[in-house]
Amino acid sequence: MSAYARLERRFARIADIQGALAVLSWDREAMMPAGGAEARAEQMATLSELAHDGLIAADTGDLLAAAEAEASGLNPWQSANLREMQREHRRATAVDPALVGAMARATSKAVMVWRDARPAADFKALAPALAEVLRLTGEQASALGSALELAPYDALLDGYEPGLRGAEVDAILLPLADFLPDFLAEVEQAQAPARPRPGPFPVAQQQALGRLLMARLGFDFSHGRLDESAHPFCGGIADDVRITARYDEADAASGLMAILHETGHALYSAGLPKDWRRQPVGQDRGMALHESQSLLIEMQVCRSRPFMTYLAPLLRQHFGATGADFAPDALYRQAIRVERGFIRVDADEVTYPLHVVLRYRLERALLAGDLAVADLPGAWRDGMQELLGITPPDDRLGCLQDIHWPIGAIGYFPCYTLGAVLAAQLFQAATAAEPAILPGIEQGDFAPLLGWLRRSVHGHGSRYELPELVRLATGQELALQPFLDHLQARYLS
Amino acid sequence: MSAYARLERRFARIADIQGALAVLSWDREAMMPAGGAEARAEQMATLSELAHDGLIAADTGDLLAAAEAEASGLNPWQSANLREMQREHRRATAVDPALVGAMARATSKAVMVWRDARPAADFKALAPALAEVLRLTGEQASALGSALELAPYDALLDGYEPGLRGAEVDAILLPLADFLPDFLAEVEQAQAPARPRPGPFPVAQQQALGRLLMARLGFDFSHGRLDESAHPFCGGIADDVRITARYDEADAASGLMAILHETGHALYSAGLPKDWRRQPVGQDRGMALHESQSLLIEMQVCRSRPFMTYLAPLLRQHFGATGADFAPDALYRQAIRVERGFIRVDADEVTYPLHVVLRYRLERALLAGDLAVADLPGAWRDGMQELLGITPPDDRLGCLQDIHWPIGAIGYFPCYTLGAVLAAQLFQAATAAEPAILPGIEQGDFAPLLGWLRRSVHGHGSRYELPELVRLATGQELALQPFLDHLQARYLS
Numbered sequence: 001m002s003a004y005a006r007l008e009r010r011f012a013r014i015a016d017i018q019g020a021l022a023v024l025s026w027d028r029e030a031m032m033p034a035g036g037a038e039a040r041a042e043q044m045a046t047l048s049e050l051a052h053d054g055l056i057a058a059d060t061g062d063l064l065a066a067a068e069a070e071a072s073g074l075n076p077w078q079s080a081n082l083r084e085m086q087r088e089h090r091r092a093t094a095v096d097p098a099l100v101g102a103m104a105r106a107t108s109k110a111v112m113v114w115r116d117a118r119p120a121a122d123f124k125a126l127a128p129a130l131a132e133v134l135r136l137t138g139e140q141a142s143a144l145g146s147a148l149e150l151a152p153y154d155a156l157l158d159g160y161e162p163g164l165r166g167a168e169v170d171a172i173l174l175p176l177a178d179f180l181p182d183f184l185a186e187v188e189q190a191q192a193p194a195r196p197r198p199g200p201f202p203v204a205q206q207q208a209l210g211r212l213l214m215a216r217l218g219f220d221f222s223h224g225r226l227d228e229s230a231h232p233f234c235g236g237i238a239d240d241v242r243i244t245a246r247y248d249e250a251d252a253a254s255g256l257m258a259i260l261h262e263t264g265h266a267l268y269s270a271g272l273p274k275d276w277r278r279q280p281v282g283q284d285r286g287m288a289l290h291e292s293q294s295l296l297i298e299m300q301v302c303r304s305r306p307f308m309t310y311l312a313p314l315l316r317q318h319f320g321a322t323g324a325d326f327a328p329d330a331l332y333r334q335a336i337r338v339e340r341g342f343i344r345v346d347a348d349e350v351t352y353p354l355h356v357v358l359r360y361r362l363e364r365a366l367l368a369g370d371l372a373v374a375d376l377p378g379a380w381r382d383g384m385q386e387l388l389g390i391t392p393p394d395d396r397l398g399c400l401q402d403i404h405w406p407i408g409a410i411g412y413f414p415c416y417t418l419g420a421v422l423a424a425q426l427f428q429a430a431t432a433a434e435p436a437i438l439p440g441i442e443q444g445d446f447a448p449l450l451g452w453l454r455r456s457v458h459g460h461g462s463r464y465e466l467p468e469l470v471r472l473a474t475g476q477e478l479a480l481q482p483f484l485d486h487l488q489a490r491y492l493s
Numbered sequence: 494m495s496a497y498a499r500l501e502r503r504f505a506r507i508a509d510i511q512g513a514l515a516v517l518s519w520d521r522e523a524m525m526p527a528g529g530a531e532a533r534a535e536q537m538a539t540l541s542e543l544a545h546d547g548l549i550a551a552d553t554g555d556l557l558a559a560a561e562a563e564a565s566g567l568n569p570w571q572s573a574n575l576r577e578m579q580r581e582h583r584r585a586t587a588v589d590p591a592l593v594g595a596m597a598r599a600t601s602k603a604v605m606v607w608r609d610a611r612p613a614a615d616f617k618a619l620a621p622a623l624a625e626v627l628r629l630t631g632e633q634a635s636a637l638g639s640a641l642e643l644a645p646y647d648a649l650l651d652g653y654e655p656g657l658r659g660a661e662v663d664a665i666l667l668p669l670a671d672f673l674p675d676f677l678a679e680v681e682q683a684q685a686p687a688r689p690r691p692g693p694f695p696v697a698q699q700q701a702l703g704r705l706l707m708a709r710l711g712f713d714f715s716h717g718r719l720d721e722s723a724h725p726f727c728g729g730i731a732d733d734v735r736i737t738a739r740y741d742e743a744d745a746a747s748g749l750m751a752i753l754h755e756t757g758h759a760l761y762s763a764g765l766p767k768d769w770r771r772q773p774v775g776q777d778r779g780m781a782l783h784e785s786q787s788l789l790i791e792m793q794v795c796r797s798r799p800f801m802t803y804l805a806p807l808l809r810q811h812f813g814a815t816g817a818d819f820a821p822d823a824l825y826r827q828a829i830r831v832e833r834g835f836i837r838v839d840a841d842e843v844t845y846p847l848h849v850v851l852r853y854r855l856e857r858a859l860l861a862g863d864l865a866v867a868d869l870p871g872a873w874r875d876g877m878q879e880l881l882g883i884t885p886p887d888d889r890l891g892c893l894q895d896i897h898w899p900i901g902a903i904g905y906f907p908c909y910t911l912g913a914v915l916a917a918q919l920f921q922a923a924t925a926a927e928p929a930i931l932p933g934i935e936q937g938d939f940a941p942l943l944g945w946l947r948r949s950v951h952g953h954g955s956r957y958e959l960p961e962l963v964r965l966a967t968g969q970e971l972a973l974q975p976f977l978d979h980l981q982a983r984y985l986s
Contacts, residue, residue, distance in 0.1 A: 019535075027520065033733060046509035047510070238532075239532045240533070
């Protein structure tokens with residue numbers, strides 16, 4: 001057997017372990033009783049170690065070197081697969097096992113403290129544990145950086161979206177930080193006052209409608225499930241995608257839009273190349289591209305005017321919702337309402353990037369040592385005031401709201417806004433290439449859109465790095481302009 | 494660190510993998526969409542191999558030898574743990590790792606085929622996959638048999654209930670095969686005619702009552718769940734027990750009794766010694782003892798006259814069930830009604846052992862090569878006619894009804910009847926030792942019973958082998974007589 005074939009075998013086993021972890025993780029959030037937490041943590045730690053052991057094993061390195069020597073015999077998919085194997089191996093071996101262990105302990109502790117500190121708005125309680133996580137993340141970033149010849153922050157970014165660099169993030173986020181505050185003020189002035197639509201919207205009906213829309217969008221229930229959890233997410237594996245929702249009887253829109261968002265993630269997972277299911281090249285390209293797929297479905301498609309034409313009669317059927325508030329135009333105006341708020345996950349698409357800019361600035365400063373952990377709450381308040389013109393009354397609504405930093409996820413936040421920008425660019429290219437997409441949305445026929453996404457994005461898996469994938473799909477370089485055009489068209493015309 | 498301490502560490506990791514497998518297996522039956530089957534089979538095969546790898550690793554054998562030499566320093570629990578480690582190691586090293594993986598894949602496939610073949614009564618569809626499972630099971634039995642110096646069938650039995658041999662099974666099943674057909678005829682003549690109690694009994698109410706009874710019996714919902722699956726079972730791990738049920742709106746009793754049965758299993762799991770959770774000695778003693786715990790709860794406790802006194806008002810509350818048919822005596826007469834039927838899991842305690850005798854004969858013949866898979870349906874019909882005097886009209890009601898053979902569980906069926914026999918013996922001992930048990934049942938107070946079971950059975954884990962556990966708990970050897978006494982007292986007096 002060739003070295004490459006042996007590597008495929010090894011990585012298939014690693015993928016099995018990661019697939020098992022994905023189910024265990026879904027179960028933990030959606031099914032597991034509280035008393036199962038301790039045993040589950042042990043199970044997941046052991047499986048994570050086993051997957052890591054497979055990656056860093058000495059003979060994995062030997063096999064990779066031997067496969068490089070055979071590389072001329074590989075087809076393009078296999079070559080890309082080998083490149084991804086090497087990427088995973090290089091990242092896994094760059095960090096000392098002792099540091100991996102220290103990170104696991106430090107983040108476990110920080111999360112535990114964070115769970116109590118957040119509702120209590122007690123940043124001081126979190127500060128020492130967070131400082132330790134940041135210190136170790138800095139060490140990790142340096143180790144990865146020297147192994148990969150990247151700046152420390154870039155080395156972390158690269159873990160979430162391969163090939164993404166701070167320079168590209170700057171090129172998107174800095175103009176947005178300039179543009180959005182004034183734009184936001186203009187949109188606020190132009191939009192009609194909010195009209196709350198009183199419920200109740202029974203949960204069972206929300207679920208039924210959610211399932212119907214999922215199926216229409218292309219979610220295959222023979223390869224996935226919809227369940228409930230405290231925070232909606234998309235988990236599982238490509239052939240068994242598990243999405244979750246949460247419901248509020250007083251507000252059907254938020255639960256429904258969360259389902260549609262997760263459905264975008266799910267369609268991406270399910271559309272990954274079937275022939276490469278258990279190989280690195282068969283996995284999603286990264287967090288920014290993943291987020292582009294959820295935001296394309298939620299923001300570009302399902303908060304659009306044509307979608308509301310399709311949705312309005314369904315709301316009548318499911319909730320008996322009639323009257324002017326449930327006419328397509330009213331639904332659309334409500335779906336694109338903009339409002340300054342403290343909480344990122346509740347933000348609309350105009351304010352969301354400003355939340356990301358704030359976090360991006362702060363996490364870069366924290367990692368570089370230019371901002372002390374003790375000064376984070378003040379810097380957060382100043383940043384919110386500058387970018388969004390509001391100041392959170394406490395740290396619960398401020399720098400304690402996200403789990404990302406306590407789990408050491410530095411470099412993750414920019415992917416959200418890169419995803420929004422990519423979504424606009426991809427949707428623009430899709431509708432230009434396929435004239436049936438826009439009329440289809442109005443009729444609940446999403447097949448033309450899904451077809452384009454399957455061909456242009458999903459089916460490539462990790463065969464291309466992000467910049468090349470964007471070029472192939474859109475004929476252009478990654479660009480901010482389509483997102484700006486979209487904002488202009490949706491909010492000010 | 495001592496060799497023994499290093500073994501504890503290693504077996505804890507193996508227990509983590511097995512715990513993960515238990516969740517994946519529960520998910521497969523209760524949650525997984527059909528399209529996830531293939532990937533799940535791969536995941537479970539890989540994890541089974543990893544657990545197996547840990548057991549068979551060369552240094553596991555070395556550590557076991559070294560720990561033997563230190564054994565004088567171990568306390569009784571540690572010594573028993575070491576004995577169980579050795580048992581697992583011996584069984585695992587007897588079978589080639591490739592065969593372990595092949596079994597996992599073949600059984601996953603057979604289960605998937607069985608799920609379609611059973612409702613379609615299409616044995617031919619299952620036959621090739623089943624033949625493959627049986628072929629591999631035969632290889633496994635031979636390998637185990639030569640390593641353990643046991644006959645092939647005994648080697649499989651020993652995997653389900655350590656120390657149990659075909660000779661002991663014969664000593665229980667052969668007298669029952671002689672005794673029961675005539676006894677059954679006598680009971681049928683003596684019992685009052687059936688009085689069907691028309692439903693519907695809404696599923697939600699059946700679930701609610703099931704949960705209430707589970708909680709009363711001692712099931713802790715912060716450490717477990719109740720869900721649905723095609724075939725009720727108890728899975729998960731001690732700290733997170735997952736039981737499943739199935740419901741029939743026309744018949745509340747069958748769903749409810751299945752829940753109570755699985756609750757018996759669950760109480761055993763949850764009552765295993767907390768200090769030994771991730772060690773071999775902390776696991777259940779075997780399937781026969783496990784089944785004794787479910788049958789003790791279902792047959793000895795919940796189909797008793799005192800239990801019906803407790804249950805009657807609950808049926809009124811949940812289903813508005815009133816009138817003579819729902820009086821305690823009528824409920825009791827109905828709960829102990831005996832009826833020849835095709836389906837084992839619906840069988841009463843008089844006919845159930847005859848279903849087991851049939852399967853015991855057939856699986857011994859299949860394993861020995863005396864019966865071809867293609868001839869199984871005919872042999873099944875003949876055996877049913879001989880033992881129960883009825884012939885199933887199709888294979889759905891015949892040899893396709895059970896999941897056991899598709900999952901390669903040969904040697905498992907006898908444990909059900911060994912369990913029934915043990916349940917009678919243990920319950921006799923319990924009520925003799927604790928006078929509060931019987932009056933407690935009438936009042937829905939199961940604490941005295943649970944206390945005795947925790948002390949005498951559950952809390953021992955695998956510290957003792959079965960014969961010694963029976964002696965400690967009852968003061969007697971394993972015996973058929975208490976079961977015969979129980980049948981006589983319940984059905985003919």
